[in-house]
Amino acid sequence: MFKRSFSQHSSTTSIFMKLISDFMKPHRGLGSCSFFTSRAASYLQNACEATFDSERSEDEYADVEWDKLSFGLVETDYMYIMKCSQDDEFSHGHLNKYGNIELSPSAGVLNYAQGLFEGMKAYRKVNGNGFLIFRPEENARRMQMGSDRMCMPSPSVEQFVHAVKQTVLANKRWVPPAGKGALYVRPLLMGSGPVLGLAPASEYMFLVYAAPVGNYFKEGLAPINLVIQEENHRSTPGGTGAVKTIANYSPVLKAQMQAKKKGFTDVLFVDSVENKYLEEASCCNIFIRKNNVISTPITGGTILQGITRGSIIEIARELGYQVEERLVSVEDLIDADEVFCTGTAVVVAPVNSITYKGQRYKYNCGEDVVSRKLYRSLTDIQMGLVEDKKGWTVQID
Numbered sequence: 001m002f003k004r005s006f007s008q009h010s011s012t013t014s015i016f017m018k019l020i021s022d023f024m025k026p027h028r029g030l031g032s033c034s035f036f037t038s039r040a041a042s043y044l045q046n047a048c049e050a051t052f053d054s055e056r057s058e059d060e061y062a063d064v065e066w067d068k069l070s071f072g073l074v075e076t077d078y079m080y081i082m083k084c085s086q087d088d089e090f091s092h093g094h095l096n097k098y099g100n101i102e103l104s105p106s107a108g109v110l111n112y113a114q115g116l117f118e119g120m121k122a123y124r125k126v127n128g129n130g131f132l133i134f135r136p137e138e139n140a141r142r143m144q145m146g147s148d149r150m151c152m153p154s155p156s157v158e159q160f161v162h163a164v165k166q167t168v169l170a171n172k173r174w175v176p177p178a179g180k181g182a183l184y185v186r187p188l189l190m191g192s193g194p195v196l197g198l199a200p201a202s203e204y205m206f207l208v209y210a211a212p213v214g215n216y217f218k219e220g221l222a223p224i225n226l227v228i229q230e231e232n233h234r235s236t237p238g239g240t241g242a243v244k245t246i247a248n249y250s251p252v253l254k255a256q257m258q259a260k261k262k263g264f265t266d267v268l269f270v271d272s273v274e275n276k277y278l279e280e281a282s283c284c285n286i287f288i289r290k291n292n293v294i295s296t297p298i299t300g301g302t303i304l305q306g307i308t309r310g311s312i313i314e315i316a317r318e319l320g321y322q323v324e325e326r327l328v329s330v331e332d333l334i335d336a337d338e339v340f341c342t343g344t345a346v347v348v349a350p351v352n353s354i355t356y357k358g359q360r361y362k363y364n365c366g367e368d369v370v371s372r373k374l375y376r377s378l379t380d381i382q383m384g385l386v387e388d389k390k391g392w393t394v395q396i397d
């Protein structure tokens with residue numbers, strides 16, 4: 001952060017900054033803040049930050065080409081960290097400078113994938129007054145559910161939402177201008193303590209970082225092409241498919257890479273028992289529409305219960321569609337009028353084609369598709385363009 005800002009300062013300030021920056025360099029392990037234990041050092045740091053703040057106007061933006069944003073990592077200024085031991089509760093989290101964290105080689109998360117993640121977006125309000133996040137309590141509750149499955153202590157809903165708000169505010173210059181994207185917020189919960197034999201870790205870390213993002217798929221808002229994956233399954237009955245555990249995601253990479261190599265956007269997984277009921281894509285839920293009926297696979301423990309999925313079900317019902325959560329077979333899919341995917345990252349993505357056993361099935365993707373209406377209704381609420389009658393959004397300012 002210090003280095004990035006050199007050019008904005010007078011040469012005297014720059015030299016001063018360079019001194020401090022060099023002084024800090026070897027110690028950037030766990031966020032540079034933690035190093036500043038002596039009073040003098042902390043005085044220097046505070047003086048430094050004060051310099052930044054006074055020179056930076058309230059609505060200054062980070063140096064980002066907002067029109068070129070994709071869904072990639074852009075490092076921001078701060079992250080939030082809170083720790084606790086195995087039988088304790090989380091307390092006293094705080095913001096740190098964004099940077100590498102230090103972990104024991106035998107940390108539970110590194111050896112046994114004892115970890116969870118969440119994902120949410122903060123939008124800048126059109127009138128420029130503050131930011132909106134969407135149903136953060138739902139993410140907090142999902143993390144609590146997951147932490148139970150993964151034998152980890154979890155932050156309370158209040159702690160989770162507080163940490164997310166703090167992270168957004170501390171990185172507010174990285175929230176894209178209205179209409180250009182969002183600040184993607186990524187909470188992590190991990191077994192950070194050392195462990196050798198398979199067992200829960202002795203210490204846990206809750207960490208929240210953020211990055212500005214544009215569209216998830218390289219297609220942008222254009223319809224996507226999926227391929228049904230029959231050899232690999234992302235989830236099994238009794239497994240962890242319904243939990244946002246980090247353990248579920250790298251096993252998906254191989255199928256995803258193969259699909260991408262063949263020109264598909266993503267894979268669509270089917271159930272591991274009968275190989276015929278739709279589950280979801282690698283990071284989003286799936287819906288099909290036939291006439292006035294919208295159907296989505298029922299979440300029976302093998303599918304991630306998306307917050308976008310739940311919101312779209314409610315919105316679609318209000319718009320007059322009949323929505324069914326049920327077993328959705330590949331035949332139902334082939335017979336559908338329209339198909340779309342939902343998730344925080346992808347929002348509502350229309351599906352152009354599905355490929356199954358080498359056969360390609362095309363779907364209506366015109367201006368008149370229902371998924372467009374749903375996309376609009378949802379994002380209008382998320383971005384604060386319409387009144388939020390459901391109380392789904394949380395304002396941060």
Ligand SMILES: *Cc1c(COP(=O)(O)O)cnc(C)c1O
Nearest residue numbers: 283284285304306307308343344
């Ligand atoms: C995160 C995720 C989703 C979408 O969940 P949202 O709460 O809508 O963001 C769907 N499927 C998988 C596998 C996911 O990891």
